Amino acid sequence: MATLGLIEYKDASPQVRAVYDDIMATRKTDWVNNFWKALAHDPVSLKRTWEDVKQIMGPGALDPLTKELIYVAVSATTQCNYCIAAHTVSAQNKGMTDAMFKELMAVVSMANETNRLAAGYQVEIDEQFKK
Amino acid sequence: MATLGLIEYKDASPQVRAVYDDIMATRKTDWVNNFWKALAHDPVSLKRTWEDVKQIMGPGALDPLTKELIYVAVSATTQCNYCIAAHTVSAQNKGMTDAMFKELMAVVSMANETNRLAAGYQVEIDEQFKK
């Protein structure tokens, strides 16, 4: 179903395998998901995207789990079914409990609600909120 | 500019003031922002929305700061200017440092990027991601 198909590890070029190996090593898994296997048709984009994700999603001022929760929040907001499925599991692997998940969804849905109230009521930005 | 205007505390009915008071008490502030003052024209919605926010945004499996980060993430994704302005300050008040903010934005933007790659490449959901 993927537009250009999926490239399995056994069929991948050394260039692509290098990225696959790094993904599995970094994520401590023994498989690569369909997103990377679809993007692998564009090895330059595959590498660039993976390098970006690796740089952004690691521990920092925010911990990896928090970052994964944010990823799920965005995916639910944009209605990306693949992303919701993949990042929900990712978040669970990083420590998201069902209790956290439920609170996450409550916040995400509430935010999408008040976003449209603010827009629909044409609320002007308070001076206190301007830099 | 707000569609129905803003209702200031001094002009508010007891019903609306009751909500304003609760907002200020809960948030430990001495003022109410334009979002609530615009919504106050619909006192039933004002109360319902505030009660929902109060229930959802308090401490739980996720702490209030994490919830506020998620709120900013959604607001940036939907491009709600009022919400970005208001919730950025909210998050700062709850402890978001500039370092956290920058990482938050990196994750939000990255997620919006890979969301469209997944969609555009028509990536099928891996079996491992299905329940």
Add this chain to the structure above:
Amino acid sequence: MATLGLIEYKDASPQVRAVYDDIMATRKTDWVNNFWKALAHDPVSLKRTWEDVKQIMGPGALDPLTKELIYVAVSATTQCNYCIAAHTVSAQNKGMTDAMFKELMAVVSMANETNRLAAGYQVEIDEQFKK
């Protein structure tokens, strides 16, 4: 601020004036708003868009006011500030009372909330909802 500027009636070609006249006659107004004046730089698109709007927004199985409420609902959902401003006034001109407006916004925001809950919880479509 408009990308190509605005074409005022006095500066408009006969082709554009014909559309302006039809807009004013149909809407029973004596002025044309900025949306049409901006689009007028593309007279073919101006005419096509106006003809579409005229065909779609008139009375039918749904009355013009209901159609205008739907237009506001979409505009708030997409966060189009121009559209929210313009269509709110349009709806008021067609009979939208403040009470209607408030209920409209309550529904729009609620729908945006449950939309993300359905997505985030990955809810499968019930058989009863399939054709």
Add this chain to the structure above:
Amino acid sequence: MATLGLIEYKDASPQVRAVYDDIMATRKTDWVNNFWKALAHDPVSLKRTWEDVKQIMGPGALDPLTKELIYVAVSATTQCNYCIAAHTVSAQNKGMTDAMFKELMAVVSMANETNRLAAGYQVEIDEQFKK
């Protein structure tokens, strides 16, 4: 497929059954759809969301059918497949004829079109539209 699964009536706690009973009584049906069965894993959110929907979607300045049309309009705009399926049937149950449905879709799609024209042409808001 639902992230936490679905809670059937027979397996539900008294707290959840109370909400299920109210949904069925209010909607005059003998079954509960997957959205509620998925959300039931978070009984607090289930109750809050249902109470909100019940308060918002009943008759008022706008009738229930009009409110349901608005719900479909938002769902089509955000591309929420579950919501489109569910609320289309909901609207039909409340009296939406095929003729109404077709006009609804014509308005929703037209609004999404002109929303992007207004944005892309960077149209400034007319003074007549500002409060």
Add this chain to the structure above:
Amino acid sequence: MATLGLIEYKDASPQVRAVYDDIMATRKTDWVNNFWKALAHDPVSLKRTWEDVKQIMGPGALDPLTKELIYVAVSATTQCNYCIAAHTVSAQNKGMTDAMFKELMAVVSMANETNRLAAGYQVEIDEQFKK
């Protein structure tokens, strides 16, 4: 699965067949896709939509392939699965190579990323960008 079903050529009225014939003649194909067959339940909208598409998508200052690439870009951004599937094939029929497709997706995803950075950082529009 389509809300009102699909109208096949053999079951179509003369009014609808006229549009089907024009679609096939213009696109040099011997079949009509599900989008048109679903919309055919509203012959007026079918005709209007097809006439709009025909007027907009033909050669002009932009060639048909470029226009189709833009269509895919929008569809990926809004996450419209049907549209991505249909317009990807359309673009391929008009000359989009795999290399072009990959670059298209890289741009679309990058744009969705920087869009949210601009929003989240609340970047003010430079004077040099104002008309």
Add this chain to the structure above:
Amino acid sequence: MATLGLIEYKDASPQVRAVYDDIMATRKTDWVNNFWKALAHDPVSLKRTWEDVKQIMGPGALDPLTKELIYVAVSATTQCNYCIAAHTVSAQNKGMTDAMFKELMAVVSMANETNRLAAGYQVEIDEQFKK
């Protein structure tokens, strides 16, 4: 107004100036826009984002102008006002004529329209469109 403010060249660290210099050299300009000056508070993201843009937006199977048109298409779809302003000028600098701009906007708005028709009518993907 930018959340963390803007970093002007004269106040920039050598690390940031290096990126500013590369932007100006690559784009053949003598100034840096607000987007980069806002993002400069996160020098790592500044560099990563610029490197990504430079890699993606250069000539390839698609020429730079086509890529810029796609960028405008996405920005109009997401309603990012900053991005529309900036990339419209960018596209004009790369050769977008007014005629091209008008056709671009016609396609973008049409695509956003049919996207919602496909979703609202719940159109199933044709077999001919599946890989």
